Amino acid sequence: MPETVIAAARQFLRSFAKPCRILxxxxxxxxxxxxxxxxxxxxxxxxxxxxxxxxxxxxxxxRPESAEEAAAVAAFCAELGIPHLVRRWQGDKPQTGIQAAARQKRYELLADAAAALDADCIATGHTRDDQLETIAMRRARGEGYGPGGAGMASTMLYGRRIWVLRPFLGLSRADIRGFLTARGVEWFDDPSNANPRFERVRVRSELKGSQEAPIAPWSAAQRAASSARAAALIESHVRVHETIVAEVELAQAGNMNDADWRRALLSVAAVLGGRNHLPGHATIERISGFLQKGMPGRMTAGGVVYDRRPNGLYLYREARSLSACVIDPGATSVWDGRFNVTNGERHPVVVTAPQQDSQWNQRLIDAGLPPGVAKRAARAAPQIAPAQAEIAGSIRAKVECRIALYDTFLPGFDRTMADAVALLFGRERYPAPPVHDLFDRNGEGPGGLPWQRDARTLC
Ligand SMILES: Nc1ncnc2c1ncn2[C@@H]1O[C@H](COP(=O)(O)OP(=O)(O)OP(=O)(O)O)[C@@H](O)[C@H]1O
Structure with missing residues (x-):
């Protein structure tokens, strides 16, 4: 019903802690x-x-018509007196994974536009239809019965810099179209929304416009509660040494039937491996099997060594597939998905893994780690040197841990756990959203706000 659209917009405005500018x-x-x-x-x-x-x-x-469509939106905004920017994706486009690359670029450009227009947050038009498709896609990938079953979060932090809010997650596309039709406003239909090459399009046609929610055992509120518990487990049972080795209490290590602990451990491992996602179902089974056996030994998964010793479980990056990265003066680059390195020199530097024993080794031994763990882990640590061999002397560079799992896209309901992980690796907490949190540690608890509740009840 068209009036539900305005009601959702009003509720959304009421959810802000203070008035702001919305992009x-x-x-x-x-x-x-x-x-x-x-x-x-x-x-x-x-x-x-x-x-x-x-x-x-x-x-x-x-698409050939995309520039014209953007110009039409600009003209529409001008009529309404709304400042509007068009940002174009320049440069080469990848041959494969075009949708994922376009999404990544879209958020980057939107965040830049928000800064240019002095906006405090971004709002997108994701609907209940999108949410159902997301849940169905995750389920088809075997993620739907765990935390993935919560679907899209109603809030998401992009790049540690700006919150993306989805106020229409509880509305159907039909309601929105009815609202626009009643106001005589037209819209474009993107032809790629009908291209069966894309997974989302295939899932959409399978759902056939159904508004019935698939049975998803994890709601967004449950996921937020799970994140809070996972954060507490991380704080109690995991320590990170020199940002490259996680030490896990042995008594807890094999507790893989506990879904919160499993997610906590795998999240820490993902950060150590520089990965922006948790491993797939089969890999999780393999890791669980190894840890539950409770025998000393080593296994590797997701680029991370799980090194079980009589006195503890140690996780660290496997010293393989570590490519070199050259960084220009003043520039910042990501090395191995794990470190943001800023070159403070006037000449290019190169980041590689050490070929022989380095100061990392000694520092890990000084931290009390078994020598075998220190030696292996140090082989995957960052080592920075001048790119030209003839330049000597010490290097000025800023090196900080990158939390690959959350630094680009952080779902709002995972913030508590993300904070715990970030603190372990010496990073600061993530900024709080401008709206009241779904699982506010200081506020109203897991109740959330109406526009968030709408989104939640369907999963
Ligand atoms: N070209 C665009 N320019 C500006 N905003 C866009 C553009 N494409 C998508 N969006 C925003 O993202 C919302 C969701 O769009 P769409 O469903 O196509 O994206 P998605 O890739 O499925 O979602 P997500 O970005 O969360 O993965 C839109 O309602 C709109 O707010």
């Missing part, structure tokens, strides 16, 4: 255009003073 991400499709019109109307009607709206359209440059 609407508008593709020109019905969902995001509905978002723009509804927010404009809710703000314009003086629901909450102090709010303002800006908008941005990303031209991915993947």
């Amino acid at each position: 609407a991400a508008v593709s020109g499709g019905s969902d995001s255009k509905g978002l723009l019109v509804a927010l404009h109307s809710a703000i314009g009607n003086g629901d909450r003073e102090g709010f303002s709206l800006a908008a941005c359209t990303i031209d991915h440059g993947l």
